Amino acid sequence: xxxxxxxxxxxxxxxxxxxxxxxxxxxxxxxxxxxxxxxxxxxxxxxxxxxxxxxxxxxxxxxxxxxxxxxxxxxxxxxxxxxxxxxxxxxxxxxxxxxxxxxxxxxxxxxxxxxxxxxxxxxxxxxxxxxxxxxxxxxxxxxxxxxxxxxxxxxxxxxxxxxxxxxxxxxxxxxxxxxxxxxxxxxxxxxxxxxxxxxxxxxxxxxxxxxxxxxxxxxxxxxxxxxxxxxxxxxxxxxxxxxxxxxxxxxxxxx
Amino acid sequence: xxxxxxxxxxxxxxxxxxxxxxxxxxxxxxxxxxxxxxxxxxxxxxxxxxxxxxxxxxxxxxxxxxxxxxxxxxxxxxxxxxxxxxxxxxxxxxxxxxxxxxxxxxxxxxxxxxxxxxxxxxxxxxxxxxxxxxxxxxxxxxxxxxxxxxxxxxxxxxxxxxxxxxxxxxxxxxxxxxxxxxxxxxxxxxxxx
Numbered sequence: 001x002x003x004x005x006x007x008x009x010x011x012x013x014x015x016x017x018x019x020x021x022x023x024x025x026x027x028x029x030x031x032x033x034x035x036x037x038x039x040x041x042x043x044x045x046x047x048x049x050x051x052x053x054x055x056x057x058x059x060x061x062x063x064x065x066x067x068x069x070x071x072x073x074x075x076x077x078x079x080x081x082x083x084x085x086x087x088x089x090x091x092x093x094x095x096x097x098x099x100x101x102x103x104x105x106x107x108x109x110x111x112x113x114x115x116x117x118x119x120x121x122x123x124x125x126x127x128x129x130x131x132x133x134x135x136x137x138x139x140x141x142x143x144x145x146x147x148x149x150x151x152x153x154x155x156x157x158x159x160x161x162x163x164x165x166x167x168x169x170x171x172x173x174x175x176x177x178x179x180x181x182x183x184x185x186x187x188x189x190x191x192x193x194x195x196x197x198x199x200x201x202x203x204x205x206x207x208x209x210x211x212x213x214x215x216x217x218x219x220x221x222x223x224x225x226x227x228x229x230x231x232x233x234x235x236x237x238x239x240x241x242x243x244x245x246x247x248x249x250x251x252x253x254x255x
Numbered sequence: 256x257x258x259x260x261x262x263x264x265x266x267x268x269x270x271x272x273x274x275x276x277x278x279x280x281x282x283x284x285x286x287x288x289x290x291x292x293x294x295x296x297x298x299x300x301x302x303x304x305x306x307x308x309x310x311x312x313x314x315x316x317x318x319x320x321x322x323x324x325x326x327x328x329x330x331x332x333x334x335x336x337x338x339x340x341x342x343x344x345x346x347x348x349x350x351x352x353x354x355x356x357x358x359x360x361x362x363x364x365x366x367x368x369x370x371x372x373x374x375x376x377x378x379x380x381x382x383x384x385x386x387x388x389x390x391x392x393x394x395x396x397x398x399x400x401x402x403x404x405x406x407x408x409x410x411x412x413x414x415x416x417x418x419x420x421x422x423x424x425x426x427x428x429x430x431x432x433x434x435x436x437x438x439x440x441x442x443x444x445x446x447x448x
Contacts, residue, residue: 008430053383059296072281
């Protein structure tokens with residue numbers, strides 16, 4: 001075997017693409033040729049360095065969203081009427097659910113995309129904390145915050161006063177989660193900020209709250225009255241669960 | 256080539272062709288193809304060397320892949336996606352951006368240059384961005400070969416099928432690409448010293 005041949009074949013050797021016979025031919029040549037042996041060492045080292053480096057690039061989130069949006073969504077099964085929903089007799093004729101039913105904006109609920117959804121929520125939460133852009137309307141008065149949202153979204157989100165329960169209303173703003181415009185209602189307890197993202201759900205079902213920790217933040221998400229809620233904060237799991245309960249109770253009380 | 260070769264001609268199949276709204280097919284496509292988005296995007300970035308073009312090419316690639324998903328016969332989906340991406344890049348961006356400056360296959364190989372002291376070139380650790388830049392600076396066909404092999408982890412036969420060349424050509428392009436990379440690598444070290 002000549003050096004020129006060995007210089008090509010040694011790459012196939014490095015890549016594990018040579019059969020045993022050819023591999024031993026190359027190795028025999030390298031064993032007797034100092035220069036080719038040095039080459040092989042160098043290329044092996046280079047390959048190792050490349051394999052150890054992260055040379056891949058992550059697709060931008062916007063590109064991912066565009067592609068996901070272009071693939072038809074799975075057909076959702078007909079929603080089962082929830083027992084709680086029936087018992088409480090929440091009428092479909094209210095402004096909330098009518099708007100929800102008329103809306104074509106759905107939060108994505110497929111489990112495979114939950115991770116991305118939550119990642120988006122974390123980003124939106126972080127953004128709100130860093131850029132001094134916590135609230136477009138700043139007020140502890142829901143008579144100020146609630147009307148601010150009207151006309152800005154497909155349905156006016158419920159804003160509830162929870163000051164008596166230890167959660168102070170800070171204000172509200174519009175944000176984007178999962179490519180959809182959503183309301184962000186901001187509450188505070190001590191030093192902890194809660195962003196409550198409210199989007200329109202595909203149906204009026206009530207779902208139990210699901211708590212997850214993502215990138216160090218606690219989240220609680222649930223559906224109720226045609227809305228999809230996602231609360232996120234750096235407060236403890238129990239505290240955030242408490243927030244969810246207080247919010248639901250307040251919503252039920254018609255606050 | 257690949258798409259045409261894999262297309263079935265039966266009437267029933269062609270009736271399904273392009274039915275991107277079939278929810279079951281969309282679901283299977285989503286599960287099979289979306290997990291590889293970062294890899295497809297990586298290949299597009301290295302091939303086109305431009306973020307905005309890569310965005311467009313990847314989106315177009317996924318639309319085409321969904322449309323032609325009925326022609327996918329199972330097995331690893333990555334080579335199939337890469338082949339579609341490559342065709343998308345070629346048709347949309349032409350030879351200019353896709354390949355950059357090409358070298359003739361029979362140009363004098365760099366590895367023939369006699370090394371004064373073979374042991375002298377000790378490759379040091381190089382940071383990731385430098386390696387990416389060196390790979391990006393390679394001429395098109397060599398860049399493509401090295402990215403498919405080193406970054407996308409494909410076998411020679413998979414690369415040969417995607418690129419449409421014999422396995423021997425894949426091997427010689429890789430040898431050539433690595434020689435060029437080594438030259439660049441050693442040059443960085445000289446600057447560092």
